[in-house]
Amino acid sequence: MNFSSQEVAVTGCGFITSIGNGRAEVERSLVELRSGIELWSPEVEVPVKIAGTLKGFDTSSFNPAAWTTPENCQLDPRLTRSMPPHGLYAMAAIAEALREADLSPEELSHESTGLYCASAGSPKMLHHHLTNLEQSGWRRAHPHGVISSVAGALHFHLSAQFGIRGHCCGFVSACSSGSHALGFAFDEIRLGRQDRMLVVAAEDLSPETVVPFAGMGALSRCEDPAIASRPFDQERDGFVATGGAVALLLEKSELALHRGAKPLAIIKGWGQACDGHHVAQPQPEGAGIHAATTSALRDASLGPEQIDAVNAHAPSTAAGDRAEALALTRLFGIARPAVSSTKSLTGHGLTLSGLMEAAFCIVALDRGFIPGQANLTTPDEVCGDLFLPRETLDRPATHYLNNSSGFGGTNVAHLFARCSQ
Amino acid sequence: MVGFSPETTEALLRFQKEPSNAHLRALMPGFIAYHLSAGTEQPPAVIGDDAKLIRDLGLDSLALSEMAFKMEDVFGFRVETHEVFGITTFGELLAYLTEKLQLS
Numbered sequence: 001m002n003f004s005s006q007e008v009a010v011t012g013c014g015f016i017t018s019i020g021n022g023r024a025e026v027e028r029s030l031v032e033l034r035s036g037i038e039l040w041s042p043e044v045e046v047p048v049k050i051a052g053t054l055k056g057f058d059t060s061s062f063n064p065a066a067w068t069t070p071e072n073c074q075l076d077p078r079l080t081r082s083m084p085p086h087g088l089y090a091m092a093a094i095a096e097a098l099r100e101a102d103l104s105p106e107e108l109s110h111e112s113t114g115l116y117c118a119s120a121g122s123p124k125m126l127h128h129h130l131t132n133l134e135q136s137g138w139r140r141a142h143p144h145g146v147i148s149s150v151a152g153a154l155h156f157h158l159s160a161q162f163g164i165r166g167h168c169c170g171f172v173s174a175c176s177s178g179s180h181a182l183g184f185a186f187d188e189i190r191l192g193r194q195d196r197m198l199v200v201a202a203e204d205l206s207p208e209t210v211v212p213f214a215g216m217g218a219l220s221r222c223e224d225p226a227i228a229s230r231p232f233d234q235e236r237d238g239f240v241a242t243g244g245a246v247a248l249l250l251e252k253s254e255l256a257l258h259r260g261a262k263p264l265a266i267i268k269g270w271g272q273a274c275d276g277h278h279v280a281q282p283q284p285e286g287a288g289i290h291a292a293t294t295s296a297l298r299d300a301s302l303g304p305e306q307i308d309a310v311n312a313h314a315p316s317t318a319a320g321d322r323a324e325a326l327a328l329t330r331l332f333g334i335a336r337p338a339v340s341s342t343k344s345l346t347g348h349g350l351t352l353s354g355l356m357e358a359a360f361c362i363v364a365l366d367r368g369f370i371p372g373q374a375n376l377t378t379p380d381e382v383c384g385d386l387f388l389p390r391e392t393l394d395r396p397a398t399h400y401l402n403n404s405s406g407f408g409g410t411n412v413a414h415l416f417a418r419c420s421q
Numbered sequence: 422m423v424g425f426s427p428e429t430t431e432a433l434l435r436f437q438k439e440p441s442n443a444h445l446r447a448l449m450p451g452f453i454a455y456h457l458s459a460g461t462e463q464p465p466a467v468i469g470d471d472a473k474l475i476r477d478l479g480l481d482s483l484a485l486s487e488m489a490f491k492m493e494d495v496f497g498f499r500v501e502t503h504e505v506f507g508i509t510t511f512g513e514l515l516a517y518l519t520e521k522l523q524l525s
Contacts, residue, residue: 066423
């Protein structure tokens with residue numbers, strides 16, 4: 001499809017994920033349904049044995065100067081000295097997004113360029129600093145205790161690092177944080193408030209982040225990395241955690257076209273709705289998800305029959321998958337877009353997940369494929385009317401829906417469109 | 422000393438083996454350099470006593486706080502942040518450390 005100069009284009013993507021550091025590796029993993037989940041050996045012994053691990057990074061030390069990175073993600077250690085681990089991942093993801101968009105870091109420092117981030121902060125660094133502070137009799141507070149730990153840590157660091165002078169803030173809405181950041185960034189451009197927005201979401205993946213979910217019974221107890229994350233399957237028993245970072249560069253299409261940048265996809269619309277039901281459980285019929293997706297379709301002026309593919313939130317939990325399956329069945333009726341949840345490959349990225357999965361949709365739209373549903377053996381009975389392809393489809397989608405849900409019943413849906421090739 | 426330059430680590434080892442004003446003076450430029458933000462010009466290997474920590478050497482209040490914290494770890498005495506904020510020049514920093522470390 002073609003697009004108008006008034007639309008919002010995505011012109012750069014950057015990835016540090018369990019299925020790849022960089023777009024090329026991510027794309028290959030999505031096409032081949034190659035999983036990033038493996039046995040997990042964090043720095044302390046924990047009862048959680050598998051995760052969507054990051055490859056080539058060692059951020060186990062509390063001293064960022066001791067962190068190591070893959071060869072293609074080398075950064076000046078002075079840049080990350082007061083950052084949490086996910087700040088390091090974000091820096092690497094941003095570097096790739098800017099390269100793809102053919103934009104220099106200096107060009108981000110402009111009144112019309114903003115930065116929206118999604119992050120839950122760093123429970124790892126917070127735990128470390130508060131433990132040390134308590135052990136010192138509350139007398140010896142590390143000067144980086146706040147800026148390396150709290151929920152705003154990501155945008156504090158990145159705004160300073162890149163000299164951001166436009167709109168800037170952080171989003172914390174549990175597992176829909178990344179999608180909220182993307183939606184509001186999209187609005188900033190289409191409302192004419194900003195010309196360009198950098199959107200970043202990141203998670204540490206640490207024992208402090210992951211293990212508390214075991215206390216809620218939310219994590220899979222399966223110890224086989226190959227099948228532990230099984231969205232929509234009858235045998236699923238919880239999610240597998242992951243971390244990393246994703247950066248997307250959004251631009252007013254007119255601006256992107258003027259400077260000769262190649263749009264990877266167009267954002268057509270978004271919607272959100274809250275369940276108002278339970279602190280951690282979705283509304284069982286998926287009412288909020290249905291409302292959010294309906295709102296997104298209305299915003300994009302699209303009908304359900306125009307949607308070819310869905311990257312579902314489906315985290316591989318019984319309650320979450322079922323609610324979403326019911327919502328999608330109700331939304332699409334006789335239309336049968338290809339539905340899959342890429343969490344089967346990556347694990348669940350928590351505050352990162354919404355933006356990471358949006359970026360997967362953009363890559364799939366740009367390259368012309370639809371990832372299949374990995375690890376699906378026996379679909380849950382409520383999935384009877386959904387088209388869940390087990391293999392990747394070698395055809396492009398025109399319109400891709402991405403869903404994201406979080407604690408408190410927050411639900412966000414985005415619609416992306418393919419650009420003409 | 423993870424993250425310090427090899428030269429600074431060597432200077433620290435020399436100071437720990439033989440604490441003296443001369444070895445402290447040789448150590449501190451690298452110590453300061455470690456705490457500077459990326460993009461800040463590195464200080465010279467030899468710093469004059471009149472050099473201002475903030476204006477001339479590029480430290481900021483956060484870096485000064487971090488440096489105070491690191492001095493506690495390295496030298497083994499308690500440093501109050503407000504004490505460091507009262508130090509404005511390289512010479513005053515050396516004098517403060519000389520007194521704390523009871524160097525002759």
